[in-house]
Amino acid sequence: MLMVLSFLVLLSGSAWSGGGELKIFTWSEYMDEENMPKDFEAATGIKVQLDMYESNEEMMAKLQAGGLGQYDIIIPSDYIMPSLINLKLLTPLDPSKIPNMKNLGHKFTQASFDPGNKYSVGWQWGTVGLMYNKAKLKDSDVTSWAILFDPAKNPGSFYLIDSVREMLGIALVYLGYDFNSAVPKELKAASDLLIETKKRKNCLGFKGGVGGKNDVISGVADAAIVYNGDAIQTVSKEPEKYGFIVPREGSEIWIDSMCIPAKAPNIDAAHKWINWVLEPEVGASLSNYNQYATPNDAAVPFLTPEDLKNSGIWPTPEIIKTLHFVKDLGKDNNMIDQAWTRVKSH
């Protein structure tokens, strides 16, 4: 028996060849999952293995539950970076291995969560909004979040987004409070609103951005709160059938960055990946595929011109005024956790 077991260990061990493999832990449908790894392998000879998650919290839980030595690249959002840095879950980057860092736009080299790009390099940035089926909802209906939160309105069947900060933030701005509020009274009002909304028979529940988008496409839902790029991949192909909008009360603007976890098995390959993604053509093909905005200034000339004009991907200054970055609240993160647990369990 011991022999069989040790034989098995050896077998499975050989599958993990540390030398030429890169393990990426990223959001689902965030890159061309078939071709981008193949292109990287063609450029550097390193095989890529993808694993996906649906939310930052899920990724962080996996890292803390023993995944620290399992992945070479993770793609966290801006607001979770302070927690990752404070808990020492990241490896500092080696700038000598990333000469293409100079391609980053100036705004992304001085981000408040990581000035000087010590731990992270921008991947994509974007917003959160409402994707809707134009057969069921008119453009004029969806200009305000009231379409989902006001019981008098009938939005057809809809999904709320299964992500703590985005969903609570949207409820807070709809009620007139600050997107990042940690005031208990305000959080309670927001969580009450979400509980009421969730209980209406039109609401199909909470789902991650990608799942919600897929359900609008398949007709299971008429509307869903999604990330802008996911929605625009479909909206730009069928603009008469689907629409995407950031309602006027406001929403989130986010930046996702590439980071290397603390005990990554192949740090060298991770640096090569980051440097390769920062190349102008690669950055542009990534954004052209997933229809998000790129932080890579050198890639902008290679982007599809229609995308640059699309206010869903590159928001206009008026929309940007209503968008908020999620802030890490330090000790008050606890309050947010409590509010969300309350929403999910009532």
Next chain:
Amino acid sequence: MRKINLFVSISAIATMGFLYLPLMAVAFFSVNDTKYGLVWKGFTLDWYLKLFQNEFILHAAWNTLVLAIVSTLVSTILGTILAIGMDRFPWPGKMNTTLDLILHLPVIIPDIIFAAAMVVAFGFLRALSSAFEPGLVNMIIAHITFQTAFVALVVRSRLISIGKDVEEAARDLYADTTYLLLKITLPLLMPGIVAGAMLAFTLSLDDFVISFFTAGPDSVTLPLYIYAAVRRVVTPQIHALSTLILLVTIIMVILMERFTRKVNIK
């Protein structure tokens, strides 16, 4: 008298319907010729064919099989030894009930608490040796842990039913312990051991919670794959996969029931 019978049979049918209708719905949609939607559009086995071309699913199926077979083998052996030790050794009275309680614990503990305990335990072991990174080895160890209890319970009930008479007769005829175990106890116990092994196999095949917490990126099993896929988009391939897993599980359970039934009739 008749009234009671009618009520019982109606509840029985209703309960079975409640259990099986959703599963039938999954099987129904796995042969439906449409990618999205809930309308019947024609019979097709395309989704089953696509299943066998999908590399991720094949890799996950292989992992599931390896995990189930290895953990079943080890846990059957350990569980049988445990059951024989518990039943045939003259423990003092209190010790017997304590052992009984300990044996029932893994069966009663909620999966998620068990899984959380595994995470903590492996985290501690990782500090001692890097062989305990989340992955197939961790999953096998975790599965063996909960399967042993189930196997031991099944085998023990079989041990109690065969009784000590035959063994005492063998002892009277100068049988030593090795001979006793190999030629008498084990053959009599075989149906119970096989039933326990099948139970362990089914449990491992279907296990989600414990696998979720001990899996590494390379050791995805079918339940984990289905969970991840369903959160994004439900394609009929998932329905086809679920139907296949369901069929395998049903066949295993029927076989197991056949074995134990033969035993009881004897």
